[in-house]
Structures are given as structure tokens and as C-alpha cells.
Amino acid sequence: MWTLARDTEVLDLNSSYAYLLWCRDFAATSVIAEVGDEPAGFVTGYLRPEAPDTLMIWQVAVSAQFRGQRLAGTMLDELVRRTGATRMETTITDDNAASHRLFTGLADRHGADWRRAALFTPEHYPDGHDTEYLYEIAPLRTAAA
């Protein structure tokens, strides 16, 4: 996951330790896609402690050679299925058209509404990070619905 994230050249790269710790504690709400024996993409997510029906998606990465095959959308749908979450959240920067399309596409598939609002603006960061817009997508169709 660290390697996949690094190779996107756009994601914030966390420490390798952070990914290992993440997989130890949040495997049930995260997924890795393999093509053949090769890791081709991953999604990290968690259920919000104060709103456990909400699946917060942190990072999505698909290896450049496997993009455009709905791998990212399939991983997100799989996590919705596994968790039974009825709401999804993620944050996206203004320059990430692929990510915007990925999440609004998921909303379309679920017949869900989506809205976005600035969550963290540059003054919140110590390092001049771009504004992260919070996307809220609901209601999701769960397997039981």
C-alpha cells in the first residue's frame, strides 16, 4: 500500500509504519485489489466512531497501469457491501477530477444525494496543504435494502 500510494505521486504518503498499523486495526473497512498476484489498488476507510453507519474513506489508489477499469469503484462498492454503511464520507481537493467523478459516480449508482463543503482549509495545516472538501453521500443501498 505504501508503494502504491507513493507511485501515484499525488496522494499524501504516510509512513510505512502507518500503513502497517492501519492494516492491523482497520482491515475490515479497507481493501486491496489484486490483479493476478499483483497488488493493483487499495482503499483505506473506517467507520466513524461517533457515527458508525458512516464509512469514511481516507485514501484510494489504483496503479496507473490498471486505471480506467472501474477498479476503484468496485473497491468502494465492496466496502459498502462488507460494512453495511448507509453513508459515505471522503475528502477531495479541488484539483482531483478523477476522485470527484469516482465518488459522484458511486452516489449515482446508489441513487444517493451528495453534497460538499470545505472541511480543512489551508490555515488549519502547518504545511500549506490545499483545502480538503468533505463529500457526504447518502443514503447508500446496503445489501439488506
Ligand SMILES: CC(C)(COP(=O)(O)OP(=O)(O)OC[C@H]1O[C@@H](n2cnc3c(N)ncnc32)[C@H](O)[C@@H]1OP(=O)(O)O)[C@@H](O)C(=O)NCCC(=O)NCCS
Ligand atoms: C482516482 C483513482 C483511484 C481512480 O481509479 P480507477 O480505478 O481508474 O477509477 P474507476 O475506473 O473506478 O473510475 C471511476 C470514475 O472516475 C472517472 N475517472 C477516472 N480517471 C479520471 C480522470 N483522470 N479524470 C476524470 N475522470 C476520471 C471514470 O471515468 C469513472 O467515472 P464514470 O463512472 O463516470 O465513468 C486513480 O485515478 C488514482 O489512483 N489516482 C491517484 C490517486 C488519487 O488521486 N486518489 C484519490 C484521492 S483519495
